[in-house]
Amino acid sequence: MRQTEEAIGQRLGGLNVDFEAMWAVSNIYRASSAIRNHLEQTVLRDTGLTWTGFVVMWVVWIWGESEPRHVAAEAGISKGTLTGVVKTLESYRHLRRFPHPTDGRRVMLALTPTGERLMLGLFPEFNRQEAFVVKKLDSERRRDLATSLRHILEHLENT
Amino acid sequence: MRQTEEAIGQRLGGLNVDFEAMWAVSNIYRASSAIRNHLEQTVLRDTGLTWTGFVVMWVVWIWGESEPRHVAAEAGISKGTLTGVVKTLESYRHLRRFPHPTDGRRVMLALTPTGERLMLGLFPEFNRQEAFVVKKLDSERRRDLATSLRHILEHLENT
DNA sequence: GAAGTATAGTTTGGCAGCTAACGATCGGAT
DNA sequence: ATCCGATCGTTAGCTGCCAAACTATACTTC
Numbered sequence: 001m002r003q004t005e006e007a008i009g010q011r012l013g014g015l016n017v018d019f020e021a022m023w024a025v026s027n028i029y030r031a032s033s034a035i036r037n038h039l040e041q042t043v044l045r046d047t048g049l050t051w052t053g054f055v056v057m058w059v060v061w062i063w064g065e066s067e068p069r070h071v072a073a074e075a076g077i078s079k080g081t082l083t084g085v086v087k088t089l090e091s092y093r094h095l096r097r098f099p100h101p102t103d104g105r106r107v108m109l110a111l112t113p114t115g116e117r118l119m120l121g122l123f124p125e126f127n128r129q130e131a132f133v134v135k136k137l138d139s140e141r142r143r144d145l146a147t148s149l150r151h152i153l154e155h156l157e158n159t
Numbered sequence: 160m161r162q163t164e165e166a167i168g169q170r171l172g173g174l175n176v177d178f179e180a181m182w183a184v185s186n187i188y189r190a191s192s193a194i195r196n197h198l199e200q201t202v203l204r205d206t207g208l209t210w211t212g213f214v215v216m217w218v219v220w221i222w223g224e225s226e227p228r229h230v231a232a233e234a235g236i237s238k239g240t241l242t243g244v245v246k247t248l249e250s251y252r253h254l255r256r257f258p259h260p261t262d263g264r265r266v267m268l269a270l271t272p273t274g275e276r277l278m279l280g281l282f283p284e285f286n287r288q289e290a291f292v293v294k295k296l297d298s299e300r301r302r303d304l305a306t307s308l309r310h311i312l313e314h315l316e317n318t
Numbered sequence: 319g320a321a322g323t324a325t326a327g328t329t330t331g332g333c334a335g336c337t338a339a340c341g342a343t344c345g346g347a348t
Numbered sequence: 349a350t351c352c353g354a355t356c357g358t359t360a361g362c363t364g365c366c367a368a369a370c371t372a373t374a375c376t377t378c
Contacts, residue, residue, distance in 0.1 A: 004221075004233065011221045015282070020301040021289040025194055027308035029210075030235045032191030034315045035184055037336080050336090051188075052364060062163075062170045068327060074163065076189045081365055083328055088363070105326040105373045123174070130180040136314045137307055142179040145307045148300050149186035155295045156193045196366080209366095211334060227357060240335050242358055247333070264343045264356040 028149070035133055043125045047118065048092065052077060054126065056085050057094060057111060061119045065110045067100075094118060187308070194292055202284045206277065207251065211236060213285065215244050216253060216270060220278045224269045226259075253277060 036051045044054055052075065059074045060066050072082035086109065089095040094115035100106035111119065134142050195210045203213055211234065218233040219225050231241035245268065248254040253274035259265035270278065293301050 007221050012282075018286055018290040020298060020305070021293045022286060023305040024293050024296075024301045024308075025289045027305045027312065028187060028194060029191050031308040031311050032188050033235050033335090034312055035187060038315050038318070040336080050363065062166050069325095076192050077364085078366060079327065080329080080367080084364070100326095103326085103374070107327065123171075127177055127181060130184045131177040133311060133315065134180045134183050136310045137183075139179060141303070141307050142183045144300070144303060146179070146182040146186045148296055148304045149183075149190040151295045152190050152292060153186065153193055156197050156292065159197070192365090199366080209333065228355090236334085237336060238357065239337075239359080243334070259356095262344070262356085266357065 028152075038133065039126065039129055043122065043129050047122065049094075049122075052081075052085055053089055053094075054122070056082065057089065057115060057119055058123070060095060060109050060111050061116070061123075065108050068107055068109060071109060089115075187311075197292065198285065198288055202281065202288050206281065208281075209244075211240075211244055212248055212253075213281070215241065216248065216274060216278055217282070219254060219268050219270050220275070220282075224267050227266055227268060230268060248274075 039054075040051055044051065047054075049057070055075045056071060056077075059071050063070070063074070068082050068086070069079055072079045075082065077085070086095060086097060090097065093112055095109060096112050097107050097109050100108055134145075137145065198213075199210055203210065206213075208216070214234045215230060215236075218230050222229070222233070227241050227245070228238055231238045234241070236244070245254060245256060249256065252271055254268060255271050256266050256268050259267055293304075296304065
């Protein structure tokens with residue numbers, strides 16, 4: 001890691017680089033990948049669920065019957081991706097889709113009983129691993145981290 | 160966003176949830192996705208490069224001639240993924256691979272002259288967008304953010 | 319009833335992401 | 349010289365990720 005910083009210093013020394021921004025963005029991305037891998041290799045491994053599959057189930061679990069565009073927005077993925085993930089979760093019998101009562105364009109999503117049971121058993125484990133991930137940060141730093149990231153998200157959403 | 164928190168409070172109220180950890184992890188992931196999209200839709204769009212394509216070129220640019228497993232580690236992706244991304248970058252003539260002088264198992268990677276020129280023009284733009292991404296945070300918060308994330312990364316790497 | 323505009327969700331094409339297994343190569347021990 | 353264990357990079361299979369285009373449906377205006 002220190003070697004990396006030296007190599008970067010040497011190559012980019014002559015340029016006018018915003019290193020604070022660079023490290024912030026780089027670390028967000030790397031932490032995100034590492035966390036996803038960690039969760040997929042621990043809690044999610046035996047379920048066959050991917051990170052995104054879990055998140056989609058979680059959103060439907062939280063909100064109850066929902067519509068695809070809303071679930072996609074809450075999960076932070078595109079509608080096209082949501083369609084693909086729902087297809088996968090349907091094949092696992094964790095989630096089902098059915099027509100909207102009055103609008104033929106719309107679709108409703110809900111967890112199956114199997115999916116509900118899975119979430120009840122899985123979420124506490126998932127949350128324990130989330131706590132493990134941030135274990136080295138004290139409470140204040142965790143809140144500051146979440147707050148800074150929310151500011152970034154809001155800034156990008158208002159662009 | 161506030162509605163989301165209310166729905167979560169209602170569903171998870173009876174469980175013993177570490178909300179700080181949950182929000183920290185969730186926001187890391189969402190910020191990461193949003194940042195990648197932003198960069199792919201702005202600076203990288205006209206180049207045809209993906210986020211990961213850019214990162215791989217950047218790593219080879221910083222280190223000079225490199226080997227795949229090293230580039231994969233620096234870029235935070237698996238060796239299998241690195242092979243696929245290198246294939247894409249080779250087809251764009253941005254990067255080339257050639258045999259290791261003495262070890263038949265190993266491969267060397269280097270940017271082509273075209274790739275070097277692209278990085279010289281692209282990186283300052285990329286870094287400007289990185290600065291834009293974190294624009295709403297002051298200098299101290301940016302450093303704290305990068306530091307907290309590095310602690311998370313180190314913790315996960317030592318598991 | 320017809321036309322125009324908008325919305326919802328799906329499909330398409332292409333790229334990325336992982337793990338696990340594989341083939342090629344290397345180095346050490348015998 | 350041969351064997352064995354380890355390493356390197358690639359391949360296979362599967363899932364996720366996007367934007368853009370498409371089809372079906374809804375609503376408003378005339």
